[in-house]
Amino acid sequence: MRPTRPRPWFLSLTVLSLCLAGPIAIADPGAKPHPAKSAEAQAVRVLVAYHSRTGNTEKMAQGVVEGIERVPGAAAVLKKFDQVTKEDLRWADAIILGCPTYYANIPGTMKAVMDEWAWHWGIDFTDKVGGAFATGGGQVGGKEHVVTSLLLYMLSNRMVVAGPLYEDTRGTGGIWGEPGSAAMTGPLDLGVSDKELDAARRLGERIARLAKKVKSG
Amino acid sequence: MRPTRPRPWFLSLTVLSLCLAGPIAIADPGAKPHPAKSAEAQAVRVLVAYHSRTGNTEKMAQGVVEGIERVPGAAAVLKKFDQVTKEDLRWADAIILGCPTYYANIPGTMKAVMDEWAWHWGIDFTDKVGGAFATGGGQVGGKEHVVTSLLLYMLSNRMVVAGPLYEDTRGTGGIWGEPGSAAMTGPLDLGVSDKELDAARRLGERIARLAKKVKSG
Amino acid sequence: MRPTRPRPWFLSLTVLSLCLAGPIAIADPGAKPHPAKSAEAQAVRVLVAYHSRTGNTEKMAQGVVEGIERVPGAAAVLKKFDQVTKEDLRWADAIILGCPTYYANIPGTMKAVMDEWAWHWGIDFTDKVGGAFATGGGQVGGKEHVVTSLLLYMLSNRMVVAGPLYEDTRGTGGIWGEPGSAAMTGPLDLGVSDKELDAARRLGERIARLAKKVKSG
Amino acid sequence: MRPTRPRPWFLSLTVLSLCLAGPIAIADPGAKPHPAKSAEAQAVRVLVAYHSRTGNTEKMAQGVVEGIERVPGAAAVLKKFDQVTKEDLRWADAIILGCPTYYANIPGTMKAVMDEWAWHWGIDFTDKVGGAFATGGGQVGGKEHVVTSLLLYMLSNRMVVAGPLYEDTRGTGGIWGEPGSAAMTGPLDLGVSDKELDAARRLGERIARLAKKVKSG
Numbered sequence: 001m002r003p004t005r006p007r008p009w010f011l012s013l014t015v016l017s018l019c020l021a022g023p024i025a026i027a028d029p030g031a032k033p034h035p036a037k038s039a040e041a042q043a044v045r046v047l048v049a050y051h052s053r054t055g056n057t058e059k060m061a062q063g064v065v066e067g068i069e070r071v072p073g074a075a076a077v078l079k080k081f082d083q084v085t086k087e088d089l090r091w092a093d094a095i096i097l098g099c100p101t102y103y104a105n106i107p108g109t110m111k112a113v114m115d116e117w118a119w120h121w122g123i124d125f126t127d128k129v130g131g132a133f134a135t136g137g138g139q140v141g142g143k144e145h146v147v148t149s150l151l152l153y154m155l156s157n158r159m160v161v162a163g164p165l166y167e168d169t170r171g172t173g174g175i176w177g178e179p180g181s182a183a184m185t186g187p188l189d190l191g192v193s194d195k196e197l198d199a200a201r202r203l204g205e206r207i208a209r210l211a212k213k214v215k216s217g
Numbered sequence: 218m219r220p221t222r223p224r225p226w227f228l229s230l231t232v233l234s235l236c237l238a239g240p241i242a243i244a245d246p247g248a249k250p251h252p253a254k255s256a257e258a259q260a261v262r263v264l265v266a267y268h269s270r271t272g273n274t275e276k277m278a279q280g281v282v283e284g285i286e287r288v289p290g291a292a293a294v295l296k297k298f299d300q301v302t303k304e305d306l307r308w309a310d311a312i313i314l315g316c317p318t319y320y321a322n323i324p325g326t327m328k329a330v331m332d333e334w335a336w337h338w339g340i341d342f343t344d345k346v347g348g349a350f351a352t353g354g355g356q357v358g359g360k361e362h363v364v365t366s367l368l369l370y371m372l373s374n375r376m377v378v379a380g381p382l383y384e385d386t387r388g389t390g391g392i393w394g395e396p397g398s399a400a401m402t403g404p405l406d407l408g409v410s411d412k413e414l415d416a417a418r419r420l421g422e423r424i425a426r427l428a429k430k431v432k433s434g
Numbered sequence: 435m436r437p438t439r440p441r442p443w444f445l446s447l448t449v450l451s452l453c454l455a456g457p458i459a460i461a462d463p464g465a466k467p468h469p470a471k472s473a474e475a476q477a478v479r480v481l482v483a484y485h486s487r488t489g490n491t492e493k494m495a496q497g498v499v500e501g502i503e504r505v506p507g508a509a510a511v512l513k514k515f516d517q518v519t520k521e522d523l524r525w526a527d528a529i530i531l532g533c534p535t536y537y538a539n540i541p542g543t544m545k546a547v548m549d550e551w552a553w554h555w556g557i558d559f560t561d562k563v564g565g566a567f568a569t570g571g572g573q574v575g576g577k578e579h580v581v582t583s584l585l586l587y588m589l590s591n592r593m594v595v596a597g598p599l600y601e602d603t604r605g606t607g608g609i610w611g612e613p614g615s616a617a618m619t620g621p622l623d624l625g626v627s628d629k630e631l632d633a634a635r636r637l638g639e640r641i642a643r644l645a646k647k648v649k650s651g
Numbered sequence: 652m653r654p655t656r657p658r659p660w661f662l663s664l665t666v667l668s669l670c671l672a673g674p675i676a677i678a679d680p681g682a683k684p685h686p687a688k689s690a691e692a693q694a695v696r697v698l699v700a701y702h703s704r705t706g707n708t709e710k711m712a713q714g715v716v717e718g719i720e721r722v723p724g725a726a727a728v729l730k731k732f733d734q735v736t737k738e739d740l741r742w743a744d745a746i747i748l749g750c751p752t753y754y755a756n757i758p759g760t761m762k763a764v765m766d767e768w769a770w771h772w773g774i775d776f777t778d779k780v781g782g783a784f785a786t787g788g789g790q791v792g793g794k795e796h797v798v799t800s801l802l803l804y805m806l807s808n809r810m811v812v813a814g815p816l817y818e819d820t821r822g823t824g825g826i827w828g829e830p831g832s833a834a835m836t837g838p839l840d841l842g843v844s845d846k847e848l849d850a851a852r853r854l855g856e857r858i859a860r861l862a863k864k865v866k867s868g
Contacts, residue, residue: 102770104613104803106756108763115759124392126382127427139616139633140568140597144578145803148365152755152796155368158394160379160427163372163574165343175341177375179538182573199573210344210377210431217430321586321830322540325549329542336536356833356850357785357814361795362586369538369579380791396755399790416790558826560816561861582799585806592828594813594861597806599777609775611809644778644811644865651864 043073044211046204047092049081051099051110056135056185056192063197064096064133064181067204074208081110089123094211095159096203097150098133100185104142106149118157129214130154130161131207132179133200137186147180162210164202260290261428263421264309266298268316268327273352273402273409280414281313281350281398284421291425298327306340311428312376313420314367315350317402321359323366335374346431347371347378348424349396350417354403364397379427381419477507478645480638481526483515485533485544490569490619490626497631498530498567498615501638508642515544523557528645529593530637531584532567534619538576540583552591563648564588564595565641566613567634571620581614596644598636694724695862697855698743700732702750702761707786707836707843714848715747715784715832718855725859732761740774745862746810747854748801749784751836755793757800769808780865781805781812782858783830784851788837798831813861815853 046068052058061078068076077088081099089095099110106114117123132150136143151161164181168174181203183196263285269275278295285293294305298316306312316327323331334340349367353360368378381398385391398420400413480502486492495512502510511522515533523529533544540548551557566584570577585595598615602608615637617630697719703709712729719727728739732750740746750761757765768774783801787794802812815832819825832854834847 102762102766104807105762105800106759108757108759108761108766110759111753111756111762112759115753118754126392126394127430134574138600138612139618139630140578140581140612140614142578142613142803142807144574144576145582145800147574148369148579149756149796149800151368151372152365152396152793155378155380155396156394156755156793158382158392160377161372162377165375166572175343175375177343177373178572178574179369179372179576180574184573196573213344213434214427214430215434217432217434319545319549320552321590322545322583323542325540325542325544325546327542328536328539328545332536332542351791355817355829356835356847357795357798357829357831359586359590359795359830361791361793362583362799364791365796366539366579366583369576373538373576383789395789395791396793397791401790413790560826560828561864582803585802586799586830589802589812589814589830590828592816592826594811595806596811599809609777609809611777611807613803613806647778647868648861648864649868651866651868 043075044071044093044208044215045091046074046076046094046096046208046211047084047088048076048078048096048098048204049084050097051081051107053100054185056183057098057100059192059197060133060135060181060183060200061098063200064098064204067201067206068208070201070205071208071212073212076204081113084113084117086121086123089117089121089125092128093215094129094131094207095125095154096131096133096207098135099146099150101134101136101142101146104145106146114153125154125157125159127214128159129207129211130159131163131203132161133181133203135183135185135192137184139184141186143182143184144179147182151179160210160214162206164199164206166202260292261288261310261425261432262308263291263293263311263313263425263428264301264305265293265295265313265315265421266301267296267314268298268324270317271402273400274315274317274350276409276414277350277352277398277400277417278315280417281315281421284418284423285425287418287422288425288429290429293421298330301330301334303338303340306334306338306342309345310432311346311348311424312342312371313348313350313424315352316363316367318351318353318359318363321362323363331370342371342374342376344431345376346424346428347376348380348420349378350398350420352400352402352409354401356401358403360399360401361396364399368396377427377431379423381416381423383419477509478505478527478642478649479525480508480510480528480530480642480645481518481522482510482512482530482532482638483518484531485515485541487534488619490617491532491534493626493631494567494569494615494617494634495532497634498532498638501635501640502642504635504639505642505646507646510638515547518547518551520555520557523551523555523559526562527649528563528565528641529559529588530565530567530641532569533580533584535568535570535576535580538579540580548587559588559591559593561648562593563641563645564593565597565637566595567615567637569617569619569626571618573618575620577616577618578613581616585613594648596640598633598640600636694726695722695744695859695866696742697725697727697745697747697859697862698735698739699727699729699747699749699855700735701748702732702758704751705836707834708749708751710843710848711784711786711832711834711851712749714851715749715855718852718857719859721852721856722859722863724863727855732764735764735768737772737774740768740772743779744866745780745782745858746776746805747782747784747858749786750797750801752785752787752793752797755796757797765804776805776808776810778865779810780858780862781810782814782854783812784832784854786834786836786843788835790835792837794833794835795830798833802830811861811865813857815850815857817853
């Protein structure tokens with residue numbers, strides 16, 4: 001639903017009512033990548049872009065979207081990295097990137113596309129809020145280095161970054177954060193667990209909340 | 218000048234007028250670590266805490282304060298890391314940490330104190346804005362790893378982080394950011410240059426501006 | 435059993451026969467930190483130094499020693515970081531460091547001691563082989579950053595570094611490595627599992643084997 | 652000069668005599684990527700693979716080759732990353748990778764090719780010795796993160812890594828190392844300076860010397 005495409009008035013109303021009712025996640029990248037601009041004027045817009053080969057990172061990406069949906073007035077767009085458009089990037093108040101770990105770093109094919117975004121597409125990322133997530137095997141297999149690398153990419157592009165928030169549920173009052181979210185998906189621990197999905201949701205929620213603060217500030 | 222200490226009315230007025238006139242940097246940690254709470258209600262408060270053995274990092278820290286002072290309504294407090302109090306940390310809307318590079322990382326003595334801040338002092342850093350700077354010798358001597366380490370410390374403590382902003386002055390329209398600021402102070406390039414001080418000022422300015430956004434958001 | 439202490443001839447023989455029979459791990463730092471120099475002339479000597487508060491990292495350190503013991507002619511010394519002596523560091527052909535994760539990095543108290551080793555003790559680490567391990571909670575809690583930080587410390591001190599080796603046991607022929615070993619010991623996954631201990635053993639074995647190569651090369 | 656290509660006997664002799672006289676660097680990747688296998692049996696073989704757009708990283712790569720040439724019995728092959736063959740990778744006892752910094756990391760196009768090397772080409776990198784270099788602008792622009800990322804790639808592929816060695820020439824007896832070599836090539840400091848070229852040469856020399864130790868060990 002880009003501004004350049006004509007569309008009937010009732011669709012706008014539908015989008016508007018959805019925005020009022022809660023956040024929107026649109027996973028089909030071909031159809032309508034983000035809500036009508038008029039309707040979303042006050043909302044915070046979060047792009048979740050990911051790389052996934054086996055489906056694990058996609059599951060985490062969906063968890064991130066669920067977290068964004070917890071925040072009233074937040075709209076999410078979920079896209080594979082190679083389907084992200086200039087418009088998606090400009091539209092976004094916040095960008096959350098996620099990928100599997102290839103040799104302790106971002107997959108080269110995804111990084112090549114990210115290099116395009118910043119360099120050849122001329123996107124201005126200033127003050128957009130960023131978050132990162134990763135999947136990968138091994139306790140020291142590089143998931144963290146992927147998250148750090150995604151955050152450094154964002155900081156080098158003038159973004160503001162943060163991670164998910166935690167609190168101890170055993171009544172100790174302990175609180176902490178993490179630089180991003182991840183799922184161990186290698187031989188030690190296959191698939192995406194509930195706790196790992198919870199980490200993805202926390203990331204989406206934190207970034208959406210923070211983006212609202214920064215946008216209205 | 219903590220709230221718990223009695224002080225004459227005219228001092229309050231002085232602080233108030235200084236706040237109205239511009240930001241305040243107070244380097245003497247013993248005397249008045251931060252402005253009166255009443256005067257600063259609307260201001261954004263930035264703590265700059267640093268480690269310096271030879272004076273290079275201190276120069277960078279002073280550059281950071283100069284950058285904060287460019288932002289109307291921003292108040293800076295400059296302190297050596299081992300003189301930072303609980304009150305300083307609670308008071309701060311933003312915290313900028315800087316240190317020399319010891320074997321590619323934060324000096325152990327400073328990290329030990331930082332461990333105390335988060336663990337034993339029970340400071341809640343949630344949504345405070347953070348920035349980092351470093352000094353060190355060598356092109357791959359660890360200055361970057363120090364900056365990344367300081368940012369990961371902040372993210373692990375629920376902070377929001379960002380770095381200095383740059384633009385190409387040659388009219389290309391190029392803009393970029395960096396994860397933090399640093400000065401090369403080793404055998405290849407002694408001392409703190411004007412360009413490095415400029416990086417420190419840009420860091421202070423960005424963090425102060427961002428802290429205003431986050432605080433009022 | 436430092437050279438400066440007189441000791442009876444039969445003790446020497448005991449140590450010699452132990453050396454011939456297999457590697458030696460001596461955990462009591464006060465008594466005999468490393469085998470007699472005469473006996474170990476051809477052996478490779480590995481120091482395992484660690485920080486442990488709750489015992490998890492100590493368990494991993496013991497796993498590392500078990501891995502060293504798999505290598506014929508390798509002698510291990512296991513010590514808490516604050517009990518390591520100049521002699522231990524000079525004696526070692528290889529050094530494996532491990533610690534818990536404090537705010538995504540090495541505990542400050544341990545880093546402060548490590549700063550002493552390199553700076554004030556004047557140890558020459560050139561071509562000593564190094565490896566690293568960590569414990570910590572969370573998928574992005576900083577275990578990897580600790581491992582990377584320990585390796586960068588070693589590289590900044592002229593060491594050569596490597597990590598544990600793995601191979602796919604399902605017959606795919608897949609092989610890979612990791613930069614170090616770690617155990618997740620936080621709320622998601624308490625304690626040190628068998629697979630994590632296995633990672634520690636692999637680290638010890640790899641570093642001992644590699645140290646033999648470098649020493650005899 | 653691969654074994655599969657027929658070539659006149661006098662060329663073999665030339666290569667042999669060059670090998671005996673000192674190391675060989677062959678920059679033309681199309682012609683003869685590495686010396687005849689018979690001649691190099693005892694030599695240590697170092698592949699230097701790089702990405703360069705403006706020529707700065709290529710200059711550094713040539714400096715690395717000069718450093719390798721200081722080591723008797725070391726043979727270097729210099730290639731752009733996208734011209735490296737399976738044979739080059741298998742042939743190498745050591746691999747030194749270098750590239751410019753794109754948004755604080757390895758250029759995506761180069762990482763994509765590196766992903767192929769390890770994954771689809773099935774190269775066994777075990778115990779090959781690795782080193783890394785980078786170019787880039789800014790004091791915190793990501794050169795270090797590139798070097799660390801290249802080293803983590805190598806460690807994840809079972810390699811052994813090290814960096815250049817330094818000593819204080821002012822008679823203090825001070826010695827140190829760095830995780831890799833780099834040149835600042837951005838707005839603060841254009842081009843590759845003599846000191847930066849020296850860092851490249853030190854990297855080549857260290858890696859070649861270490862590869863000899865590991866190979867003969």
